[in-house]
Amino acid sequence: MDAVQLAKELKVIVVKNQTDEYLTKLFDNTISKLEDLSAINSSIIRTYENKEITPILNSIKNGISSNEEEINLENHLSEFIELYSIVERLHAAFVENSPLVKELVEKLDNSFNEKIAEFDAAFNKKDTDFSSKLTSIQTALGNAQTNASSIETMYRNASTSSSAIANMESEYNTEKTNYIEQKNMYDDLISSIKSKEKEIENLKTEIDEIKDKKSTELNNLQNELEAEKEKIKDILGLANMASMAKSFLDRKKELDAPIESSANWRNCGLIILFAGISGLLYFEFYIGFDYVRFVSRLPLSLPLIWLIWTNTQRNNHLVRVQEEYAYKAAVATAFEGYQRKVDELEERDLKKLLLELSVRNMGDNPVRLFDKNVKNSPFEFLFEKLSPEKNKKEDK
Incomplete structure (x- = not known):
């Protein structure tokens, strides 16, 4: 099966399970350039198709087929980018530049051959x-x-x-x-x-x-x-940098409202709790303080305490997620500059390492931060320090 047909079959899977519209556009551009290259009769292009392009397509397709129940295209993002890079270089070498050069050379050769034939x-x-x-x-x-x-x-x-x-x-x-x-x-x-x-x-x-x-x-x-x-390469680099960073910055900005809301609810709850306890103490001292009566009324504040604790948890997690998106935006912004420097050095291994690190850093799901516990009060810290089981784990 040729590379174009294999890429079209893979496109059906990508469109069906797409999670990112930019991945679809990238793959559509790759297929378009593969069709242009397939129309050129060149042994070099055929060799690249058999040894470089087709193995990558088969690798992606086999990886997806082995996980049909839970398809995750992000696991193959580096292979999609490597495929696009190879096709882009071939297209630039054999399609974008060669027609003009061939036309000029053919005109010059025909003119020269006609003169020689006359002589x-x-x-x-x-x-x-x-x-x-x-x-x-x-x-x-x-x-x-x-x-x-x-x-x-x-x-x-x-x-x-x-x-x-x-x-x-x-x-x-x-x-x-x-x-x-x-x-x-x-x-x-x-x-x-x-x-x-x-x-x-x-x-x-x-x-x-x-x-x-x-x-x-x-x-x-x-x-x-x-x-x-x-010039076009510089413009594309800036556009890629802006598009990658913008999505992270937009998501970071979207978290401002939930963070502010949870902080407001937490602060309001603390104020109400403080005012309620203060009022209760004042009332108890006014009518004659009774410990049993005072303690029996304290459970009435549990819903308020639950509200404060929930919003504190939510605020802490959202702040960490917001910091994660800010970090991803910074990585996306710096990626283009690092890539240009690596291109100047012409180090293929370093370029591959940079791509892997960038994809891993930008592809990590921020939801993983929810698995880490966050201490919301000094009591939790003291409880963990005083807990015997916790101390035994730390000793081990």
């Missing part, structure tokens, strides 16, 4: 003409040599036939004229070839200038693309 055709044509004319000249020279021998023989016999000598002289002059014409044609051909060679040199110089110019433009374009990419 080869012209040169081959001239070479063929030159070979043909050279053969004609060689033939004419051979004929001239043969005719010269014939002329010498005929000249020796000139005394026997003056008319024959005149004819031979005429033939000789004709062949000589043909030879001169062929020689002139040969010289013209040589001049034409030299002229074409100069044109070829000029065209080569022009092509080199065009290549240098296009190469400079291409380098400038690549530099601009890199600069824009860095």
Whole structure:
């Protein structure tokens, strides 16, 4: 099964059990970029899919399948982030930058190949003409040599036939004229070839200038693309930092009202309790203090004491939870700065450790703080110190 199909099957599980909309958006972006990469015919991309992407998808899917009764996607958050990082790098290398570079290189190669093809055709044509004319000249020279021998023989016999000598002289002059014409044609051909060679040199110089110019433009374009990419990366980093920290800060702010409410109820209860006991003492002293009657009326204050104790417990827990969210917001704010520094160092292990620590710190559920007991009064502290069982545990 290919990576895209496997990711789409996993998306159904993510959507069905989603607890964080940002995880869904992250996975949708990953699938979109995987589809872009699947359309590219590259052995490097296929190797990455088989050795890096597919194992991570199978790991997430197997982890979810083994816990079908209680699916917790947060346990696989680091694998989702690692998957997105690998796909993002592949997409940036093969999809975002390569079309522009390929287009420029193809245009430059096509222009250069067309010029070379024209030069080869012209040169081959001239070479063929030159070979043909050279053969004609060689033939004419051979004929001239043969005719010269014939002329010498005929000249020796000139005394026997003056008319024959005149004819031979005429033939000789004709062949000589043909030879001169062929020689002139040969010289013209040589001049034409030299002229074409100069044109070829000029065209080569022009092509080199065009290549240098296009190469400079291409380098400038690549530099601009890199600069824009860095800007986008900085903006994305700030956006990620703000989005992660904002949710924690919002939750911290939401706890202000419950904390204030519990504190008000606790304080009101203390005031009412103090006023009630003071009034009871005043009344007892006014009518004549009786310990039995005074103690028998004290249980009436138990609901008030329960209200004070409950709100004190609630206030203490909420304050600790609020501090936990403040700490998570600080970690989220500092994460982006640490990540940039680690990227500069190019330490893969350190980057992985930073990600694990950040995910663990930001992923801990604040509800775990409710398992820890909080001392709400000096009496609890004294009771624990005076308790024999507590002292035995501490000694052990």
